[in-house]
Amino acid sequence: MRPIAVYVHIPFCTVKCGYCDFNAYAGMDNLKFDYGRALVSEIDALGDLLEGRVVSTIGFGGGTPGEIPAGTIGSVIAALRQRAPLAPRAEVSLELNPGTTSEDAIRDLRAFGVTRLSIGAQSFNPAELRFLDRIHSVEATVASVRMARRAGFESVGLDLIYGLPGQSRANWAASLAAATALGPDHVSTYALTVEDGTMLARRVARGEVEPLDADAVADLYDLATEVLEAAGYEQYELSNWARPGHQSRHNRTYWTDGEYLAIGAGAHGYHNGERYENIAHPRSYIAAVEAGSSPPFVALANRYAPDxxxxxxxxxxxxxxxxxxxxxxxxxxxxxxxxxxxxxxxxxxxxxxxxxxxxxxxxxxxxxxxxxxxxxxxxxxxxxxxxxxxxxx
Ligand code: SF4
Known part of the structure; x- marks a missing residue:
């Protein structure tokens, strides 16, 4: 059976961070129940596309997947398993933010079959977290890693952001040191970018924030490479470092031209040589799935075959x-x-x-x-x- 990956988008966040241009929404908690049901319905509608396939990896991204009830994540995994077998040792990864997922929920996620957590630490500097509009504390990041380990997760990653306005080498080195001290299996580092339409872009336009210059950002990237290599992590992708055996197999699917189905609002998929994209707004997505027209792609916004x-x-x-x-x-x-x-x-x-x-x-x-x-x-x-x-x- 041919392998296929599945990406599931969870678009909910507690707060919309000022730099974020992802398909993510705050203040929509009232939609979470219907959204969970829509995800399962969308999987049912995709049915035939999963026929004869084995699911190699599932990636829950967002938004903040850790903010939806763990039972919803369990229902999605179960619905996929009903349609297609999971490969032995399939990777099931999920992104969560510190402080918004309880220890019980983390245990439940493990019990439902999630194998890998990516924790959005972003920084270990309280002032930087405030600048990024992150609602968690450094202590909450530490607690999340410990909860994940206690729940039995053998693959735990930390996501970090660098290149903040005024960020010094010393501050970035301190965040890297604090991250590696927690012993994650995987570290992702992303340069802060000013995306059109974000609050950060408006602050830059008003002159309230001055982005770090490109040479300084490059210097911080080099520093991450040095520190993470010295701590035993191997860089395998431009923004990703892993201990042996802990590369993201789900993300490797994207980088190596593998097929992946997309589930959820605004999710992007790649199937049979075509790229497709679901309706972005969660409310419109739910309505489209409930209407159920044009299966297997019941929430389609756009589909095309690249030349x-x-x-x-x-x-x-x-x-x-x-x-x-x-x-x-x-x-x-x-x-x-x-x-x-x-x-x-x-x-x-x-x-x-x-x-x-x-x-x-x-x-x-x-x-x-x-x-x-x-x-x-x-x-x-x-x-x-x-x-x-x-x-x-
Ligand atoms: S938590 Fe992540 S996805 Fe949500 S708004 Fe902030 S940066 Fe965007």
Missing amino acids: CATSMSDWLALRLRLIEGFTPVEFAGRFGVRLPPAVTGVLEECRSAGVIEYTAERVRLSRSGRLLHGEVASRLLLACRQSAADGGN
Whole structure:
């Protein structure tokens, strides 16, 4: 049976953080019950798509999945298991925020089959947490990690944000040290970005907040690499470090062109060569699922098959997020053609500039090139389009 991953989006949060542009909503607790029922109905409607498949991983993301009753998470896992078997040692991961999920709920999540928790620590500095609008304390993060371990979770990750306005190396080093002292199995670090339409963007526009300059952000990234490597974590993706055996298999599906079904408001899926996206607003999503028209995709907002140039550039950009990179043979296996000359030209230029390196048969970003992934991805997209316009040459 062919493996497939499943992403489940839980869009609820206690507070909408000022920097956040995710499909996440505060003040909608009254929808949680109906939303849980809609998730199960959507899985029922997807039925045939799961026929003959084995679910390799399930990822609950958000929003804050830890803020929905654990029983709802259990119902979703049970509904999926009714439709398709879970692979042996399937990874079932869930994001939670410190201080908003009780110890009993964490135990229940473990009992319902969740295998891995990602805890949104973000910072171990109280002033930074306040700047980010996070409602938890440093103590709550510590308590969440301990509760997860007591509940029997063998894979616990911490998410951190760096590059805050005015953030010093010393403050970032202190957060990294506090994080590693808790012994997580996985650490994700994300640079704070100013996204259009957010409260943070408005504060920046009004001159109330001055973003950290790019060189300082790059310096903090390098510091994370040094500290986490020294603490025994292996970087396997641009923003992710893990102890052996603890890489996120669910997220690897995204980076390696694997198929995944999307469940929930605003969730994105990739199936049978098509990308699709559900209706974003939770209330509209619930209404669409209840109406149940057009199964298997009963909450569809958008579905399209990327053209070949987009598929190739997406594939290359995602593979280059992985520290291992890719081989030209893997590319040929996926697309049935060799790397187009326009692409090899870009890769060669990047190699000359020290951004890309070739190791044995692999192509990957160099250590210093990891900060330039976005630039490389843009150039590869242009090269793929140029190649398509030239008839594939
Ligand atoms: S808790 Fe996470 S998903 Fe929710 S608003 Fe804050 S950053 Fe966004």
